[in-house]
Each structure stands twice: as structure tokens, then as C-alpha cells.
Amino acid sequence: MQSLLTIQGPETALFWFLAPLAVLAAIGMLLVKKAVHSALLLAWVMITLAIFYIAQDALFLGIVQVVVYTGAVMMLFLFILMLVGVDSSDSLTETITGLRPIAITAAVGFGGLMVSLLGHATLGREPIGLDIANQSGNVQGLAELLFSKYVWPFEVVSALLITAALGAMVLAHHQRTNPRPTQREQAVNRFRSGSLAGAAGLPGPGVFARHNAVDVPALLPDGTPAPSSISATLKARGDVIDSSQFQLDNVDTTVVEEK
Amino acid sequence: MKNAQLLLDDPGWIITLKAVIVFAVCVVLTIMSVWGERRLVARMQMRVGPNRVGKFGLIQALADGVKLALKEDLIPAAADKVVFVIAPIISATTAFMAFAVMPLTGPVTFFGEKTVMQLTDIPVGVLYVLATASVGVYGIVLAGWSSGSTYPLLGGLRSSAQVISYEIAMGLSLVSVFIYSGSMSTSSIVQAQQETWWYGLVLFPSFVIYAISMVGETNRAPFDLAEAEGELVGGFHTEYSSLKFALFFLAEYVNIIAVSALATTLFLGGYHAFPGLGFTEQWLGGWFTLIWFFIKVLFFFFIFVWLRGTLPRLRYDQFMQFGWKVLIPVSLLWILVVATLRVISTTSQSRPVTFGFAGVVVLIVLGISTAFDNSKKKRDSVVHPTAAEPNFAVPSLPSEITTINVSNQGGDRG
Numbered sequence: 001m002q003s004l005l006t007i008q009g010p011e012t013a014l015f016w017f018l019a020p021l022a023v024l025a026a027i028g029m030l031l032v033k034k035a036v037h038s039a040l041l042l043a044w045v046m047i048t049l050a051i052f053y054i055a056q057d058a059l060f061l062g063i064v065q066v067v068v069y070t071g072a073v074m075m076l077f078l079f080i081l082m083l084v085g086v087d088s089s090d091s092l093t094e095t096i097t098g099l100r101p102i103a104i105t106a107a108v109g110f111g112g113l114m115v116s117l118l119g120h121a122t123l124g125r126e127p128i129g130l131d132i133a134n135q136s137g138n139v140q141g142l143a144e145l146l147f148s149k150y151v152w153p154f155e156v157v158s159a160l161l162i163t164a165a166l167g168a169m170v171l172a173h174h175q176r177t178n179p180r181p182t183q184r185e186q187a188v189n190r191f192r193s194g195s196l197a198g199a200a201g202l203p204g205p206g207v208f209a210r211h212n213a214v215d216v217p218a219l220l221p222d223g224t225p226a227p228s229s230i231s232a233t234l235k236a237r238g239d240v241i242d243s244s245q246f247q248l249d250n251v252d253t254t255v256v257e258e259k
Numbered sequence: 260m261k262n263a264q265l266l267l268d269d270p271g272w273i274i275t276l277k278a279v280i281v282f283a284v285c286v287v288l289t290i291m292s293v294w295g296e297r298r299l300v301a302r303m304q305m306r307v308g309p310n311r312v313g314k315f316g317l318i319q320a321l322a323d324g325v326k327l328a329l330k331e332d333l334i335p336a337a338a339d340k341v342v343f344v345i346a347p348i349i350s351a352t353t354a355f356m357a358f359a360v361m362p363l364t365g366p367v368t369f370f371g372e373k374t375v376m377q378l379t380d381i382p383v384g385v386l387y388v389l390a391t392a393s394v395g396v397y398g399i400v401l402a403g404w405s406s407g408s409t410y411p412l413l414g415g416l417r418s419s420a421q422v423i424s425y426e427i428a429m430g431l432s433l434v435s436v437f438i439y440s441g442s443m444s445t446s447s448i449v450q451a452q453q454e455t456w457w458y459g460l461v462l463f464p465s466f467v468i469y470a471i472s473m474v475g476e477t478n479r480a481p482f483d484l485a486e487a488e489g490e491l492v493g494g495f496h497t498e499y500s501s502l503k504f505a506l507f508f509l510a511e512y513v514n515i516i517a518v519s520a521l522a523t524t525l526f527l528g529g530y531h532a533f534p535g536l537g538f539t540e541q542w543l544g545g546w547f548t549l550i551w552f553f554i555k556v557l558f559f560f561f562i563f564v565w566l567r568g569t570l571p572r573l574r575y576d577q578f579m580q581f582g583w584k585v586l587i588p589v590s591l592l593w594i595l596v597v598a599t600l601r602v603i604s605t606t607s608q609s610r611p612v613t614f615g616f617a618g619v620v621v622l623i624v625l626g627i628s629t630a631f632d633n634s635k636k637k638r639d640s641v642v643h644p645t646a647a648e649p650n651f652a653v654p655s656l657p658s659e660i661t662t663i664n665v666s667n668q669g670g671d672r673g
Contacts, residue, residue, distance in 0.1 A: 060383050067386060071394065072423070075393070075397070079419060079420070082412065083416075137382060138382060139383060
């Protein structure tokens with residue numbers, strides 16, 4: 001038993017270098033304001049754990065931890081968080097008064113309970129040691145256990161995950177009321193609808209050499225703004241700038257000489 | 260002797276030296292492959308390509324790199340500064356890390372020490388490459404997010420979705436290699452191929468799926484939707500300049516070389532010579548295997564360039580559909596077939612059963628492809644509901660022209 005707890009040499013160095021970083025990152029995850037920063041710090045904690053697993057001869061577990069948790073699960077989190085934008089941060093105002101002390105008390109209490117429980121926990125038998133566990137290779141040893149002794153729980157968990165994935169898909173799925181026009185149908189419609197004006201594509205927004213933003217309607221040769229040159233969404237929101245100010249007649253073209 | 264045992268007694272300074280060499284090889288290969296790509300694409304487009312700086316324009320890429328490094332380093336005001344700086348570093352670092360498990364040569368003598376040119380040989384080497392690739396995506400995603408601008412965000416989203424989807428297909432294509440070689444370590448897979456045939460032949464469908472998904476994984480044409488300049492300006496690296504952009508550039512090319520090296524290792528026999536040329540492996544004290552390895556890697560690189568010179572970019576939804584609805588189901592079915600064949604051949608070892616099973620599989624594939632063709636014909640025969648055909652004033656087709664009116668408009672030739 002004692003031999004398991006002594007760590008020497010490079011592993012000790014690795015531990016004392018990475019463990020404080022992991023703890024700092026874990027605390028930082030709770031304290032930073034931006035959700036993406038939190039996610040990044042969590043990813044760092046996961047990678048540190050993976051390195052610890054590898055250092056303790058659990059090579060397969062360490063690599064799979066990176067592939068599955070950091071590479072897939074955390075990436076999906078990040079994928080969603082990215083959509084909230086770069087300058088949004090969580091509001092820290094309490095909506096229900098007195099919630100914070102209650103939460104802190106509960107968290108500390110639960111943490112203490114867990115630590116005391118785990119501190120008393122025993123395996124129920126003497127550990128056999130990594131050398132014997134990894135005797136026929138780390139991957140082979142795991143595979144032997146997973147596909148013989150633990151094959152039933154393994155299959156149950158995979159069935160559960162597939163059910164969850166299917167459930168998510170069913171909940172998120174919606175049926176279109178009318179089929180989406182294909183690219184070909186759209187092309188045919190462009191040419192066979194009433195006007196040919198848009199057949200070669202709609203005019204782009206902006207006024208040449210004056211203003212190139214998407215919310216400025218282009219000016220037609222006769223000086224009137226082209227309504228089809230801006231997005232319908234912007235029009236509906238009322239975010240359209242009047243482009244008549246950029247007409248040549250209205251622009252102040254007198255040159256002021258700099259002294 | 261196995262690679263892992265050869266590597267075990269390497270002194271620290273040899274390991275350090277090897278790490279430096281691997282790094283240097285990646286950087287030099289990147290510079291040379293940028294030049295090579297530009298020359299090759301130029302030839303494919305009837306141009307000459309860079310030919311001014313150095314002999315044959317060889318150091319053009321180096322000159323461009325120096326120019327890039329000396330440019331002004333901009334950080335947009337709207338950017339998240341810390342993440343903006345970290346993103347290219349993650350991208351470049353992880354790209355290099357994948358090379359640690361690639362066996363570049365067979366047993367050689369390196370400064371008096373018998374070893375192999377491979378940094379480390381872990382039993383889950385191929386999974387390690389997948390792990391570094393999946394961390395590398397962070398670089399792209401974070402670059403897109405932290406730029407604080409719309410096009411990079413869209414490019415980052417596209418790119419991450421693409422890399423994640425194609426990583427699944429890639430991972431699945433590797434499974435059959437694991438099943439056949441009985442190992443996930445790169446050196447054992449190379450060894451196992453030496454005992455049978457190259458897995459590029461034995462597991463041809465896996466090879467094809469891997470080859471397609473490696474192009475998707477590295478964001479290269481025709482799958483370079485993340486930086487579709489017609490739609491997204493520069494994609495995730497629109498806001499980057501100077502050395503930070505150079506890091507992304509480097510990461511892209513090192514990634515290409517890394518996936519090519521993995522393809523070489525898993526499917527084309529790694530550092531071994533072509534069948535029948537085995538005697539060359541002893542040349543130069545075993546160092547000739549390095550040349551074989553890089554011939555194969557550069558072959559894949561040539562394919563990358565060829566694809567870029569030939570194919571137009573895919574539409575995004577078609578691309579994702581191809582990944583999820585074609586590549587992944589096909590590789591799942593293929594794994595099923597491979598696993599069954601493997602079980603049959605290891606347990607019963609009776610040839611008729613194996614051939615019978617293979618025949619049934621081939622018949623099923625043929626049946627499915629016929630049914631698919633029929634349904635496609637049916638779909639194509641649907642007449643699109645249309646309004647009246649418009650009547651445009653168009654010039655007559657050459658076949659409709661019967662008389663040509665030649666009139667001399669007054670002696671313009673003098």
C-alpha cells in the first residue's frame with residue numbers, strides 16, 4: 001500500500017508543476033466573467049488531468065480523455081458559447097436576495113462531505129499495482145475487462161447514450177411545411193418569374209466611393225436608391241441609412257485647402 | 260527488435276536532438292512545400308510560378324516568410340486580447356506535436372546509438388495523433404471567436420464543424436487498420452503491413468475514406484470552406500497579420516504533412532520500400548528508409564496540390580451531407596465487414612466461408628448501388644413545375660444559321 005503513495009523523480013516534478021496550475025485554472029473557471037474563458041480554463045483542467053493519467057501509466061485513458069472530453073464535449077460547449085459574441089459577459093447581480101450565502105454554504109458543506117467520505121473510502125481489497133494490471137499492455141488489459149467482466153454495463157451505457165442522442169434529435173427536429181426549393185428550381189424561377197431584373201443577381205449595397213456599408217442602399221443611375229440592394233432583415237428592423245445624402249448633388253464637393 | 264525497445268535506452272541528449280530535428284524537418288518541409296505547391300499549381304494553370312528568388316525560385320517562400328514576419332502586428336480593438344494571442348500558438352504547437360509518434364526510419368545508427376527516428380512509440384500512437392488534431396481545432400475556433408468580427412466567427416464555426424465531422428470519419432477509417440494490425444501503435448502497424456500487404460490495398464475502402472477525410476480535416480481545397488474568400492474574406496484568420504498569421508500558415512502546412520505522414524504510416528507501409536525493392540532499406544546504414552518515407556509523404560502532398568488545382572469548392576451543406584450521410588455510414592458498414600472477416604479468418608480459417616461472406620457483401624453493395632442509380636434516374640426525370648418558358652431575343656445557334664451576310668463596310672483594311 002505504501003509503495004503506491006510514494007512518487008519519485010520526474011513524476012513528482014510533473015505533479016508539483018501541473019497540479020497548482022490545474023487548481024488555479026479550476027478556481028479561475030468559477031471566477032472569470034466571460035463564458036468562453038471559463039470553457040477554456042475547464043479544457044485546460046481536463047488536459048492536465050489527462051497528463052496525470054498518462055504519467056500514472058493509464059495511457060489509453062489519458063489520450064481518450066483528450067479526444068473525447070477536450071476534443072468533442074468541450075468543443076461542442078465552446079461551439080455554442082461562441083455564438084454569444086466576444087464582448088458579452090455574465091451578469092453578477094443577484095436576482096434573488098440572499099441566494100449567494102446559501103449557495104456558498106451548501107457548496108462548502110457538500111464539498112466537506114465528499115472529502116470526508118472519500119477520505120474514509122477503501123477499495124475493499126489490496127490493490128495489485130500497475131505493473132500487474134498493465135501486464136499484457138494497457139489497452140489489452142482494459143479491453144479484456146470491458147469486453148468480458150464489464151460488457152453488460154458497457155453496452156447499457158452505450159445504449160443510454162444512443163437513446164439520449166436520438167432523443168435530442170427528435171426534440172430538435174422540425175418538419176418543413178413545404179419542401180425547400182433546390183438550387184435548380186431557384187435558378188429556373190429566377191428566369192421565369194415576372195421580371196428579369198434579378199436574374200444575374202441583386203445589386204450590391206453601398207454607394208461607390210462614398211459609403212460601402214451593408215445598410216446603405218445603392219443608388220440607381222437616375223439617383224434613386226435601389227431597394228433590392230439591401231437585406232430584407234435590415235429593412236424590417238429599420239436599420240437602413242438614407243443614401244440620398246451620398247448623391248453627388250447633395251455632397252459638399254468644395255475643396256477646403258489645408259493651411 | 261521492436262521500436263519501443265530501441266527507443267527505451269536513448270540518452271536524453273539524443274531525444275532532445277531528435278525533437279529539434281523533427282521540428283526543423285517540419286519547418287523546412289513547410290517552406291519547401293509552399294514553393295512546391297505554387298510551382299505545381301502554376302504548371303497546372305499554364306503558368307511558370309515563382310522563379311525569381313534563388314535558383315528556380317527555391318527560397319521564394321522563405322523570402323515571403325521574412326516579409327510576413329516584418330509586417331505590422333495588428334490586434335483589433337474589438338478582439339479578446341489574450342485569446343487572440345493564444346489561438347495561433349495552440350494551432351501551431353499541436354500541429355507539430357502529431358509528428359512525435361511518426362516512425363520516419365527503420366533501425367539506424369544515430370551518433371553511435373542504435374535507434375529509430377521516432378520521438379516516442381506509445382501503444383496508442385494513432386489515437387495520440389487524433390488527440391492533438393482535436394486540440395488543434397481550438398486554435399481555429401478561438402481565433403474566429405476572439406477576433407470580434409463577423410467573418411472570422413463564421414469561418415471559425417464552419418471550420419470547427421467541418422473538422423469535428425471529418426474527424427469522426429477519419430477515426431472510423433482507422434478502426435479497420437487497428438482490427439487488422441491488432442495494435443494502435445504506429446510502429447507496430449508499419450511492422451504488421453510488412454508481414455502482409457500494405458493496408459492501402461487490403462483495406463482499400465478505409466484508405467479512400469481516410470484520404471477524403473484528411474483533406475476535410477486540414478481545411479484544404481476542395482473543402483476549404485472555412486476560408487472561402489468569395490464568402491468569408493479570409494475565414495477565421497481574417498483579422499490576423501504578421502507572425503500570428505504566419506503561425507496559422509505554418510500550422511496548415513505542418514498539418515498537411517502530418518496527415519500525409521499518418522496516411523503513409525497506416526496505409527502505404529511507412530518507411531519501408533516498395534514491394535520488391537526491400538534491399539534498398541539497408542543502403543546508407545538504414546537511412547535510405549527516410550527517403551522512402553518522404554517519397555510517400557510527398558506523393559500525398561502532390562495529391563493535395565492536384566486536388567486544389569482541379570476541383571472547385573463544395574457548397575457547405577453538400578459538404579456536410581457528404582461527411583455525415585455518406586462517409587460515416589459507409590465506414591461503419593465497412594468496419595462491420597472487416598470485423599466479421601477478421602473473426603471468420605481467425606476462428607474457422609476455412610477459405611470457402613471467407614469467400615462466401617465476401618461474395619455476399621459484394622452482391623449487397625452491387626444491389627444497393629443499382630437501387631441508388633434507379634432512384635437517381637427517377638429523381639432526375641421529375642419535370643420542374645415552371646411558368647411559361649420566356650422568350651428572349653438570343654443569337655441563333657450555329658446550326659440554325661443558313662446564310663451569312665458579308666458586307667464590306669467601306670474598305671477598313673485600306
